[in-house]
Amino acid sequence: MPPLAIETEALGRIYKIRGSKKEKKIRKELVALADVNLQIETGELFGLLGPNGAGKTTLIKILTTLLAPTTGWARVAGHDVVDAAAKVRPLINMVSGGESSGYGLLTVRENLWMFSQFYGVPSKEAYRRIDELLKRVGIFDRRHTKSADLSTGLRQKMNIVRGFMTDPDVLFLDEPTLGLDVGASREVRALIREWVDDRRSDVRRTLLLTTHYMVEADELCDRVAIINQGRVLACDTPSALKQHLQKDAIFEVETSPLNGLTAQTIEDLPEVRTATATEHDGGATLNLILVEENALAHVINVFTQKNVRILKLSKREPTLEDVFVDLVGRSMADVEKGGESSEQ
Amino acid sequence: MDRSTAAVTRSETWRSFRIATWLGWQIASNWTDPLWFAIYSIVRPVSRAAILVVMYGVITQGNFSDPLFPYIYLGNAFYSYVFTVMNGVSWAVIDDREHYRTLKYMYVAPIRIPAYLLGRGVAGFLTASLSVVITILAGVLFLHVSFDPLQADWLLFFVSLAIGVVMLAMMGLVLAALSLLVARHSGFLAEGVSGVLFLFSGAIYPLDVLPVWLQPIGYAIPITYWLELMRRSLIGSVAEAFPTLAAFSNLELLGILVGLSVVFGVASIYVFRACDKRARERGLIDRTTNY
Ligand SMILES: Nc1ncnc2c1ncn2[C@@H]1O[C@H](COP(=O)(O)OP(=O)(O)OP(=O)(O)O)[C@@H](O)[C@H]1O
Ligand SMILES: [Mg+2]
Numbered sequence: 001m002p003p004l005a006i007e008t009e010a011l012g013r014i015y016k017i018r019g020s021k022k023e024k025k026i027r028k029e030l031v032a033l034a035d036v037n038l039q040i041e042t043g044e045l046f047g048l049l050g051p052n053g054a055g056k057t058t059l060i061k062i063l064t065t066l067l068a069p070t071t072g073w074a075r076v077a078g079h080d081v082v083d084a085a086a087k088v089r090p091l092i093n094m095v096s097g098g099e100s101s102g103y104g105l106l107t108v109r110e111n112l113w114m115f116s117q118f119y120g121v122p123s124k125e126a127y128r129r130i131d132e133l134l135k136r137v138g139i140f141d142r143r144h145t146k147s148a149d150l151s152t153g154l155r156q157k158m159n160i161v162r163g164f165m166t167d168p169d170v171l172f173l174d175e176p177t178l179g180l181d182v183g184a185s186r187e188v189r190a191l192i193r194e195w196v197d198d199r200r201s202d203v204r205r206t207l208l209l210t211t212h213y214m215v216e217a218d219e220l221c222d223r224v225a226i227i228n229q230g231r232v233l234a235c236d237t238p239s240a241l242k243q244h245l246q247k248d249a250i251f252e253v254e255t256s257p258l259n260g261l262t263a264q265t266i267e268d269l270p271e272v273r274t275a276t277a278t279e280h281d282g283g284a285t286l287n288l289i290l291v292e293e294n295a296l297a298h299v300i301n302v303f304t305q306k307n308v309r310i311l312k313l314s315k316r317e318p319t320l321e322d323v324f325v326d327l328v329g330r331s332m333a334d335v336e337k338g339g340e341s342s343e344q
Numbered sequence: 345m346d347r348s349t350a351a352v353t354r355s356e357t358w359r360s361f362r363i364a365t366w367l368g369w370q371i372a373s374n375w376t377d378p379l380w381f382a383i384y385s386i387v388r389p390v391s392r393a394a395i396l397v398v399m400y401g402v403i404t405q406g407n408f409s410d411p412l413f414p415y416i417y418l419g420n421a422f423y424s425y426v427f428t429v430m431n432g433v434s435w436a437v438i439d440d441r442e443h444y445r446t447l448k449y450m451y452v453a454p455i456r457i458p459a460y461l462l463g464r465g466v467a468g469f470l471t472a473s474l475s476v477v478i479t480i481l482a483g484v485l486f487l488h489v490s491f492d493p494l495q496a497d498w499l500l501f502f503v504s505l506a507i508g509v510v511m512l513a514m515m516g517l518v519l520a521a522l523s524l525l526v527a528r529h530s531g532f533l534a535e536g537v538s539g540v541l542f543l544f545s546g547a548i549y550p551l552d553v554l555p556v557w558l559q560p561i562g563y564a565i566p567i568t569y570w571l572e573l574m575r576r577s578l579i580g581s582v583a584e585a586f587p588t589l590a591a592f593s594n595l596e597l598l599g600i601l602v603g604l605s606v607v608f609g610v611a612s613i614y615v616f617r618a619c620d621k622r623a624r625e626r627g628l629i630d631r632t633t634n635y
Contacts, residue, residue: 058627061627065624066451066624067624089454092452096448103444117363118363120355
């Protein structure tokens with residue numbers, strides 16, 4: 001059996017947070033990651049799915065040797081990320097989305113060439129790869145533009161090229177499509193899939209990405225770990241994750257204003273596993289996961305009692321969103337709004 | 345470490361340094377639109393030197409033949425290396441982290457960060473060299489500095505210069521290490537440190553002028569010996585006119601400089617490693633200050 005591309009055991013990270021000037025003495029501790037055990041095989045396209053503050057970036061930072069874990073250990077490409085960081089680095093690369101990094105005074109090609117040199121790629125080969133990838137993400141015609149003159153999205157594309165260009169054994173992408181438009185996101189996803197599936201290289205490539213887009217995790221990744229408040233709640237193929245909910249009935253209901261009815265009161269009904277509600281002008285949208293289809297009658301009954309009209313009712317296949325709700329009890333959007341994750 | 349690991353380390357170190365030098369030069373030559381460059385590297389140092397000359401002239405009633413005069417002039421000129429080289433190395437940390445936001449990508453790459461930072465300092469050294477040459481030239485041509493190139497000990501000069509620059513770069517590495525930990529105000533570190541060291545390194549007055557209890561600081565820092573060597577190599581007779589280090593021969597001074605530089609150099613590697621480890625533990629490598 002080939003060695004695992006990424007392996008973690010009881011991995012944890014605690015941040016010490018200094019209070020404001022007044023309460024300098026009070027030191028809070030924030031658990032960003034707790035007891036993470038992952039085994040990712042070479043050749044896998046692995047997704048970490050979780051809301052803001054879940055600990056995704058923290059995990060990537062540990063795996064890319066930028067951050068020391070507080071507990072546990074992690075190995076990437078067979079090497080310990082703390083003790084053998086220098087052995088890990090030549091084998092990996094990393095790109096964070098949603099930020100515009102790079103030397104604005106250098107052109108796109110110069111920026112990329114420079115980084116390729118840090119990895120010891122011969123110049124000629126580097127230019128070949130750079131041009132190929134620039135074409136692939138559609139910014140080849142901007143190769144001689146100073147990167148300062150690129151829009152944020154185009155800079156992100158440049159950075160994505162920077163990640164693929166060194167042909168790492170393990171590539172880490174932190175929210176690669178954050179801030180990209182629909183078309184660009186699609187291109188980047190296609191590139192990711194293609195890169196992992198490309199068997200030309202003798203080493204099988206592994207890619208770990210984080211995202212908080214359900215669809216991205218669902219359609220793109222071979223396996224997904226759902227992470228919330230620093231803990232991995234489930235880890236499996238998207239279809240296996242959804243399988244658990246397959247026998248359940250999932251309904252999306254659009255209604256008139258809820259008249260005081262809440263998701264909680266509906267969830268309290270015996271056959272309702274979870275219910276989430278988003279209210280908007282003139283009505284609400286509810287997502288219901290029911291233990292069995294017949295339970296729908298009860299729910300409709302409750303609506304009628306409260307004078308809530310049903311505008312639209314549809315049954316649908318489970319999504320990873322439903323899996324998340326099932327695991328956490330709230331939707332990812334609610335978790336992000338809830339402010340429970342103490343973002344400073 | 346077996347032989348192949350050592351070879352990998354060597355080639356990583358060399359390419360980190362080389363590419364960083366290229367990058368540093370790109371950055372330096374980018375902001376050096378000629379006017380800016382002239383102001384920063386020529387007008388500023390030369391006018392600073394001119395002020396010094398005027399002050400000296402007033403205080404000594406124009407006694408420019410006193411050996412103290414070239415002592416001050418050369419000390420001041422060469423001291424400009426102290427800030428530029430230290431800053432060139434340490435500023436790279438702030439610049440990459442806060443401005444270009446690339447520090448984390450440098451850290452993820454298979455490079456030797458100290459070698460990378462030292463490489464980023466090379467451009468600073470080159471521009472500083474230009475302004476030192478121009479300052480000295482201006483001194484000789486217009487400001488009563490008597491200097492005979494045929495009398496100078498050029499071998500001693502270049503050897504001392506090389507050792508001194510490496511020593512300053514290693515001190516810059518210490519500041520870079522501290523910059524990894526303290527986000528705030530670290531931009532002024534090199535400025536502050538070079539300002540304080542100016543007092544103790546005998547740049548514009550002999551150490552004997554300092555109160556006795558402050559003098560040991562001056563004797564402990566390699567910059568003191570380096571400046572003395574720079575002066576002596578160019579105008580031998582001048583430096584010997586002062587009691588402070590007159591008892592030492594050139595070779596002895598060189599020995600002290602090398603010894604202290606090695607001590608400081610080794611210490612700076614350890615300081616860097618410790619701070620680097622701490623920055624990783626505290627998650628500071630990609631932390632921007634965000635003001
Ligand atoms: N350097 C730091 N110091 C203190 N706390 C931190 C630091 N970095 C992250 N945190 C906290 O750790 C938790 C996890 O953060 P992390 O950035 O890993 O989340 P994430 O899943 O990447 O979120 P997002 O989707 O917003 O990027 C958050 O509560 C965050 O505030
Ligand atoms: Mg993140």
